[in-house]
Amino acid sequence: MNYAVEMLNISKQYPGTLANDDVSIKIKKGSVVCLVGENGAGKSTLMNILYGLQKPTTGEIRINDKPVTFNSSLDALKNNIGMVHQHFMLVEELSVLENVILGMEPTKSLYIDYDKAKKEIKKLMRSNGINIPVNELIGNLPVGVQQKVEIIKTLYRGVDILILDEPTAVLTPQETNDLFKNIRELSSQGKTIIFITHKLDEVMEVSDHIIVMRKGKVVGEMNTCDTDKYQLAEYMVGKKLPPVMDRKEIQGSPVIELENVSIKQNNGLYSLKNINLTINEGEVLGIAGISGNGQGELARVIAGMTKPTKGKILLENKDITNKNRKERLLQGISYIPADRKKEGLCMQWSIAQNSIAGYHVMPKFLKKILGFKFLDENKINDKAKEMINQFDIRTPSHNTNVNDLSGGNQQKVVIARETKVNNPKLLIAAEPTRGVDIGAISFIHNYIIELRNSKTAALIISSDLDEIFTLSDTIAVLYEGEIVCKLKANEVTREELGLYMAGSKRQEDIDE
Amino acid sequence: MNRNKILKELGKPLFAIIISLLIGALLIIPTGTSPIEAYSLLFKGAFGTWQGFCSSLAKATPLLFTGLAAAYAFRAGVFNIGVEGQLYFGAITAALVGVYLPALPAYISVPICLIAAMIVGMIWAFIPAILNIKLDISIFITCIMLNSIAQLFSNYLATYPFKGELPIGATYKIGENSILPKLAGPMNDLNLGFVLAILVAIILHILLFKTKFGYESRASGISSSFSKYIGINAAKRTVIIVMISGAIAGLAGAEQVMGVNYRYISDISNGLGYTGITVALLAKNNPLGCIITAIFFGALNNGAIQMEVMSNISRDLISSVQAVMIVFIAADFAINSIKSRKKNNLKTKNKKGDNIC
Amino acid sequence: SSENNDSTDKTIKVALITSSGGLGDRSFNDSAHEGFKKAEEELGVEIKVIEPQSTADYLQSLKLASSADYDFIMAVGNDWGDAINSVIPNYPDKKFAGVNVDCTGDNLAVARFADHEGSFLVGALASLMSKSGTVGFIGGMDIPGINRFAVGYEEGAKYVNPDIKVLPTYVGSFADPSKGKEFAVQLIDEDADVIYHAASKSGEGLFEALKEKEGVYGIGVDQDQDYIVEGKILTSMVKNVGNAAYDFIKQVKEDTFTSGEKIYGLAENGVGITELKYTKDIIPQEVLDQLDTIKQDIIDGKITVTDVFNK
Amino acid sequence: MLDLITSVLETTLRLLPPILLAGFGGLITQRIKLVNLGLEGFMLIGAFVAVVMSYFTGSALIALLVTCFICGLMGLLFAIFNIKYKADNIVVSVAINMFALGITKYFLNILFGVRGAFSSPKIIGFSTIDLPFLENIPILSAFAHQSIILYLSILILIVLQITLFKTKIGLRIRATGPNSMAVQTAGVNVFKLKCMVLTASGILCGIGGAYLSLGQLTMFTDNMTNGRGYVAMAASNFGNAMPVGTSLGALLFGFTDAVTMKAQLYGFPPQLIQILPYLVTVLTLIGVGVYKKRKSKRRLIANE
């Protein structure tokens, strides 16, 4: 049999963690293989080893039946292996063109031959149905386009084996579709693709073959046509997932009201325009929409991180428009930001330190000595331990740096803090399950519904429509900074929502 | 586990010191002195006698202040390389206030001088901070320029408008009541400033690690987006932090005037601010760690004087050795070897850990 | 070290503590060092040089030297006053010497050099030798210790030619020869054709400039610097710190050391000009004669030169 | 008046090379996100090695080459300690400055038995490039007799500009600062790249130092760089790590320095006027900052 990739008896020992434990995988040429498994299962580690970024402690790699040893990604590239990382490896300050050719620049005498590079890249784009302005700076491009740049970057290097580590975590459904089209195209050209994801629909849609990992080991391997989502989920988590929790019927009073809220940007454009919305006690409002249409701004303006240029925000009928972030946070507006690494957590800090972030000013974490107020470490640690227990955060101790937690567990820390430290009246959750494994997703979803059932109002922003449907009582769609529809979740279909999101439809009389 | 960690923490600098002393020995041999003799003089000078030890502490004092000033700013994410300039203005201020203040009891006039120095250090630090926030000018470049300006201007003040009785660019002696009392006899520079510096270190430690303010400072030092998320006004924070740092730097200058020279003398700092940055960084910006690194530096400097007086080795040689030492202490050679050694232990440990989860 | 009686048996140990400028200034620190070396050779004493890095090291250095077994310690530099005052009373058995400091003590001798008188003399020489009517001065820093030279120089220049233009400049550092040279070039651009420096290492820049420019002369300072650019340095305003040092050591050795102030002016040959080894042919005899007259007038008090220190 | 300008310009040009070259050294390290406070130390060592080699070999060229070699080596050591052994770059650079100060004094004494300063007729300096036809043209005559190193630094400016923006190594350097992981995963050996940059930084500073001791002067004195390294860093910061910007920064500083020197001759008080170059730099930065801010505000209003 002719395998493109064989990784045999690979083990990888990090200080404190055995990330890969005697893993063997074989991948056929021209196939699309999905690597799935819970957070921290060792998927990224395994792929980093294949890409030469990490050296295996033991084990052997064969590419096209030839044994190889990689000392750096240069060696992997030489063997026509390319990788698109979970966190893009792009230089925002440079142009698309420069990013693509970086490390493999064509030269004419001493200079970089930009013309030749441009021609080549345009050709590559054409044959893969991608169209990106090559002179644009990466920083000016949306994530989905950046993703494409990453793919072009690997194609430009002439790779035959392409590794994609959670490429869809930050993509919109539309962008994901585009990506899948590209993947199928590549696969039809005979390229081998290894794809890491936590989204089982994607697995079913795009792959030929599935490898499941848990705790550093391969625990299952199957052809996609032989399995289904549910079986796969069981494989991954090792047990059946609990069903989504029932919703209680709740009639509540308004918690948060936005009246004509607008934000005008420096360039004169509106990122939010005349937003009117109300969320009641026990109501989950899901914001759907293609990212970049103001969802982030909406969350931030309610959380108090940006000021509206116009309009009013009321919390339980009190005007809080001029209250800053800190005041709102203490008054019960919790916010789970989309980017946990940049915003939600201080990665170099311990779980305990992170567990009070923002709430560290609350009297319950302070003690008085000689009339001065100091942080009370005992109480902080207790809180952290409590959170770890309640949320089943996998960690050696509350003093562990959050940087050493897996993505799902990091997310749990944020959620625990935002819901357990202060009783939130309103929970804003942006992409609450991004990059999180299905076990944790199920946990988080159920937890949010539980909060709702106990009368917390929630605003959920997600690019994952399934998530929106699972969680929401009401769904609103943002398009170019405006709310174009607001509907009961059980009265709308995905297809209809799609039309609103694309901007091709608009509700006539949005209630309120 | 804990003991291993302590051993590792101690072993590293020890290794660095030994290596650099060996390198130093190679340099000493051509001078005709035996390295062993030289080093024993160095050590004796630094720690051998009570007076010598006190002198080491005296030399450590300004470095502790500047180190703390730098460490505090670094912790909060601001690269305050302007410590040197803030020190100069602190020094000249303490001198002028000390000279021209009417005679008051010491418990009034000493604090007045110190506070004046702190305020001026603060104001001088405020400039780069505010320029950074309002006009987005790099704190780094303004600080470097302001350092030179502060030094030249202080020298000018001491040479012209406020020149004292000495035939050099120096102010008059400060009043008796503004002097920081000596702690180890009249001929030892160790003065109350050292105690003050230790106090500042402890206060900073508490401020950084035990208070809301410190929590927020450290947050903004690590990630501006995170600190914004938890409701901190990063701009305002930067200004406050740099100003506190400037105040401590001002104290460094005040100590040199009120405890050592009793007047401002041109070029009084001679790079204390820059050395302070190293003191801070070697201590990983930990205020209490700064006490150790500052004393280490102070001891080396002081021991070097002793060695120079007692042998025919000049102090330059020791500053070269000291430089090598600093680099070796800062370097992390152990990374690879320790990792590979631990590998086996961990494998078993990890398996056990699995059950716990 | 207390037994001083049988000084013949015991080698005397003497220490020189330089100013923070350190050795190698080809100026007063080096000059003092010369004196010490001469004493080492001729008197058989054991010498030691200590170079503090900054004024903050002064007290510590002097104290350590005093508590070590040196019989005599000389600290050179105008800025030693405070350290000397606080240390020497504690070591009544030791002998100390300072230069130009306002200190007194039973065990302290202070050499006072009349820098201004010597500078007056070379100012006059500069003025007499200048064809352009402009002479320059390069000081290390604008501080009293240097202005003493500047003022004396200017008075001397104006004394022989009231119309002469004297351009004083200050490098801003004693250790920046590159800038020193640039100042010299600037002065030459402004037509100065004789330039006197009192700028320690920065003054080296002047000599570098002289090598390149024709028709311009320099005047050295503190030590005989004439040899540095032969024939282009008219003379040097020699300040015999070395002589003073040698004298002190000799007194210590012969047990005739007396405390108090010792003036080293023109009269005492403490300051003066060199023997003009390379420039005898360049300087006309009548100029030399005139200088002799001026020198005598200063010694006789017919000319009084302003001493900045006494202002 | 024209004479005055010419003379000031001439001085500016003579003061320029060390700041310019070290500024370039700072610029390239700034590009890989390293603060290299060690420019001063590299320069001092450069100045020293140049004098020593020139003295012993009698050839300024050999001196320059050896200087480049030694300073490059120092840069490489910096890189190894900083990148491989993770020593903080500020710590390493402060140590380098300290080391340079001490070791040059030490070897001055060991090699020549002197302290503080060393000059000798055996030290051969760099030659100047004489352009006699410029001598009588106002302003341009400032260029009539300038050191070959000045022209070398102009050449380096051009080479640097081209290297940074036209060649592959330049692209990689520009990418390393903002995101070195991206460069690493693109298959570039970032460690090697950084080593190269720091080596080059050392070499550039070395040439700058050699200019001080063999170009402008033919001697060595202790600490003869006298803070130029810091000014150079400021220049590279001033110029946003752009070669031309850095040159402008260095020129601005050199020019105000030259003006203040000249001003002394016209009776301005020397002590205060020495502050001017630093003050002017800060004021220029403020001016530029205010201008930028106004511009963005104006754009905002225009968009209303």
Ligand SMILES: Nc1ncnc2c1ncn2[C@@H]1O[C@H](COP(=O)(O)OP(=O)(O)OP(=O)(O)O)[C@@H](O)[C@H]1O
């Ligand atoms: N550089 C590292 N140092 C120490 N431990 C590490 C390192 N990288 C990964 N680990 C640990 O190795 C284990 C496997 O991590 P890996 O990144 O392979 O997980 P993953 O399957 O990609 O998880 P996710 O689904 O969250 O992306 C984790 O427990 C992680 O904490």
Ligand SMILES: Nc1ncnc2c1ncn2[C@@H]1O[C@H](COP(=O)(O)OP(=O)(O)OP(=O)(O)O)[C@@H](O)[C@H]1O
């Ligand atoms: N130096 C490290 N020490 C310990 N664990 C680490 C280290 N670096 C990374 N890890 C862990 O390796 C795992 C993989 O990291 P990765 O960058 O893939 O993020 P992630 O966990 O998948 O999170 P996300 O999906 O949100 O990006 C994570 O569990 C992370 O915590």
Ligand SMILES: [Mg+2]
């Ligand atoms: Mg991963």
Ligand SMILES: [Mg+2]
């Ligand atoms: Mg992940």
